[in-house]
Amino acid sequence: MEHSASEAQYLKMTGTPIPRLITSLAVPTIISMLITGIYNLADTYFVSLLHSDSATAAVGVVFSLMALIQAVGFTLGMGSGSLISRLLGRQQKEAADTVLSSGFTAAVLFGVLVTAMGLIFIDPLMAALGSSETILPYARSYAQYILFGAPIMAASFVLNNVLRAEGHATLSMAGITIGGILNIxxxxxxxxxxxxxxxxxxxxxxxxxxxxAAIATLLSQCISFLILFSCFLTRKSILHLSVRNVARRGRQYWDIVCTGLPSFSRQGLAVIATVALNHAAMVYGDPAVAGMSVVGRVFMLIISALIGFGQGYQPVVGYNYGARRFDRVRESFFFSLKTASVMMGILAIIGWLTAPRVIGMFGSGQMQEIGTFAMRAQCVGLLFQTLGVLSNMTFQAVGKSWQATFLSSCRQGVYFLPLILILPRVAGLTGVEITQPLADVCTFVTCIPFLAAFFRELKAKSAEDGGPLPESV
Incomplete structure (x- = not known):
């Protein structure tokens, strides 16, 4: 029965028309990502009702800690998911079971380590993440509960990504959505x-x-984890999670980490970028830290729609690349690029027009003024983000981890970090506000030659198999 389910999934992923397949997988992931973005934003909104810029800023500071946990969770989750997609594309289910069990175990152990070290060094950790003396008491009370949830959070990312990788995006959505609604x-x-x-x-x-806010997040994360975990206990997944399947050799973990390295680069650099942004904004007071924190949360919600779409696209690419259906790989990319670009263009226009009202929901005065300008600047950068996100997701899905790692490090590493050091010195607070959109433009330009080389390679591989790719889709 397991083999028939696996074969049916293989036929679905390699035979269903691309627009219908990607849409069916993307809609649940977009919903789950939007719910995640909404409940992250809800924390900031309800804390802002305490009428304290310091409390609102504390949520942004601790977000860096959550992003660090997510970085490792995504690394193990996306690494496991990418390997599993290609293994299932080659119809190697037992190897996929091993990847699942190993990635899950590694995530739990990492989370336990973060909990222990974070609670021991919580004050210096908050200071390092950009907390001022006035922000620290709020940040400490928020962070301690987030640290308790680190093992659950990291393991949930693995289970979520694996369910999507095998084509069960709806099951993944259920766990994230229920937990997110509970958090709100x-x-x-x-x-x-x-x-x-x-x-x-x-x-x-x-x-x-x-x-x-942190206790609500912790409880909702536990519920999400239980729902996702139950999918594997009740065999709703085609994969089997078991202690017996945990790899004993380091090579398996190395493969997972290397494949997931682009996610660590992307998320890890997001942590560093957020810390650098907090420190740069701190020069201009708590309202600046709070304003940039709110903009960050708002754009996490907006970009979550793009990430969700990409996560629906990614297993299609992995499956078909593993099955050597290079024509479908190309078609998947260009369909996703066109669709996501239109989606981001619409959201950029809406964001520009509603910026004062959106930021005003979280505060007024100087904080609202700073946040409105920064949000409009990032709406311009949003027009350039689609190519960057789909590029590194494509390379990660097909196992080209080093190309994916470099591209994923561009937006908030290669370009953002030098710019956040230089621009505030040149343009003051405006430099802080425009750093991210400039980094987005630079990343867009960098992706183009990588993609051109990749599609030339696909054309050559297809010719070797006796089925040349069409010149256009």
Missing amino acids: VLDPIFILREITLPFGIVLPGLNLGTAG
Whole structure:
């Protein structure tokens, strides 16, 4: 029965028309990514109701810690998922079972290490992440609960990515969506003193402040994990998670890490970039840190739609590359590029027009002024992001980890870090606000020669197999 399910999935991934296949996989992942972005933004929104720029800024500071946990979770998850897609494309299910079990075990062990070290060194850790003396008390109370959830968070990323990699995006969506909705519901209950409902109904809250936001996030992460884990316990997945399948040799883990390295580069550099941004903004006071933090959360929500689309696209590329259906690899890329570019263009226009109102939901005065300008600048950069995201996802999906790692490091590493050091010295606060969009433009230009070389290679491989690629899609 397992073999018939695996074969049916293989036929689906290599035979379904590309637009229908990518759309069917992308819609659930977009929904799950949007829910994740919304509940991250919800933390910031409900904390902002405490009317403290320092508390709002603390959420942005601790976000760097969450991004670090996500970096390793994504590394192991995307590395496992990419290997599994290609293994299933070659119909090697037992090897895929080993990758799943090994990636999951590594994520749990990493999370335990982060919890232990983070709680021991929590104050210096918060200071290193960009916390000022006024922000530190809020950041500490928020971070301690996030640290307790590190093993659950890292392991959930692996399970989520593996479900998508085998083509079960709907199951993945269910776990993330339910946990995210729960987080949004719990936030006001745990954070606020009073909760105002429609029709003038007022309910008491727990009044835990920033700590309440973290507790709500921790509980929702646990629920998401249990839902995702149950998919493997009840055999809704075609893969088998078992201690017996955990690899005993280091080579297996090396392959997972190398394949997932672009994700670590992307997420890890996001941590460094956020810390650098916090320190650059700190010169201009807590309102600047809070304003840039809010913009970061808003754009996490916007970009989550693009990442979600790309995550629906990625297993299609991996499956078909493993099955040597290079015509479908090319068609997948160009369909995704056209569709996602239109989607990001629409969101950029909406973001530009609504920037003052959106930032105003989280604060007013100087914070709103700083955030509005930064948001509009990033809306311009949004027009250039699609090519960068799809490029590094493509190279990661087909196993070209070094190309993917370099491209993924461009946006918030190769270009962002020098710019955030140089531009504020030249243009002051404006330099802080325009660093990210300039880095996006530079990344866009860098991707073009890499893609040209890749499609020449695909054409040559297809000719070797006796089926030349069409000149256009």
